[in-house]
Amino acid sequence: AQRVTQPEKLLSVFKGAPVELKCNYSYSGSPELFWYVQYSRQRLQLLLRHISRESIKGFTADLNKGETSFHLKKPFAQEEDSAMYYCALSLSGGYNKLIFGAGTRLAVHP
Amino acid sequence: GAVVSQHPSWVICKSGTSVKIECRSLDFQATTMFWYRQFPKQSLMLMATSNEGSKATYEQGVEKDKFLINHASLTLSTLTVTSAHPEDSSFYICSASGDYLLAGSTDTQYFGPGTRLTVL
Numbered sequence: 301a302q303r304v305t306q307p308e309k310l311l312s313v314f315k316g317a318p319v320e321l322k323c324n325y326s327y328s329g330s331p332e333l334f335w336y337v338q339y340s341r342q343r344l345q346l347l348l349r350h351i352s353r354e355s356i357k358g359f360t361a362d363l364n365k366g367e368t369s370f371h372l373k374k375p376f377a378q379e380e381d382s383a384m385y386y387c388a389l390s391l392s393g394g395y396n397k398l399i400f401g402a403g404t405r406l407a408v409h410p
Numbered sequence: 411g412a413v414v415s416q417h418p419s420w421v422i423c424k425s426g427t428s429v430k431i432e433c434r435s436l437d438f439q440a441t442t443m444f445w446y447r448q449f450p451k452q453s454l455m456l457m458a459t460s461n462e463g464s465k466a467t468y469e470q471g472v473e474k475d476k477f478l479i480n481h482a483s484l485t486l487s488t489l490t491v492t493s494a495h496p497e498d499s500s501f502y503i504c505s506a507s508g509d510y511l512l513a514g515s516t517d518t519q520y521f522g523p524g525t526r527l528t529v530l
Contacts, residue, residue, distance in 0.1 A: 336521075342523075343503075343521050343522065343523045343524065344454070344503070344505075344521040345521065346518055346519075346520075349518070386453065386454070396442065396507055396519065397444075397456060397459060398444070398456065398505075398519060399456070400453045400454045400455075400456075401453060402452070402453045403453050
């Protein structure tokens with residue numbers, strides 16, 4: 301069965317510290333993975349997708365098929381990074397259904 | 411760009427009544443729209459996928475007679491919660507994907523702001 305696991309409900313760090321939000325997936329097909337972010341009182345928005353191989357707001361994520369992981373990383377956290385982060389898996393075969401992880405709340409303290 | 415709106419943003423209704431929620435893609439044609447439900451402090455759960463002009467595909471455990479989805483045009487999908495009960499109270503979020511002309515984004519989902527439904 302397809303599944304996305306984000307083991308941490310809350311990740312609390314100080315400003316300037318490195319951040320790694322973990323995401324593991326289970327899917328027998330060819331995975332397409334995304335990170336979505338939801339800032340306080342705002343809608344869910346796409347942060348990055350693995351096929352783009354880009355860095356957005358200093359965040360990067362590398363797909364590791366061997367470990368079935370897609371961890372989100374940032375070397376130096378900023379207070380404005382505080383938000384809810386969701387890892388999502390897009391299923392191939394039509395309609396691009398997204399399976400979301402439970403989400404990790406990142407709290408960056410001054 | 412790629413803006414998705416939802417209306418209303420919140421609604422309170424009496425038990426037994428029906429509520430309609432609209433989802434619109436404002437600046438692109440949404441060939442596919444998705445409806446999610448989010449309980450407090452929980453993740454988004456996909457309810458159904460709809461393509462313009464065809465019947466919605468519901469996820470397992472979602473009652474299609476209770477949650478009626480219509481995707482009559484490339485910019486509008488509606489979710490009607492029929493005979494609503496307190497347990498239907500939730501945050502309903504739609505997303506849309508389509509032909510927005512950004513590189514690599516033709517299959518990206520763009521999310522609406524959500525609609526909070528409270529059934530008394």
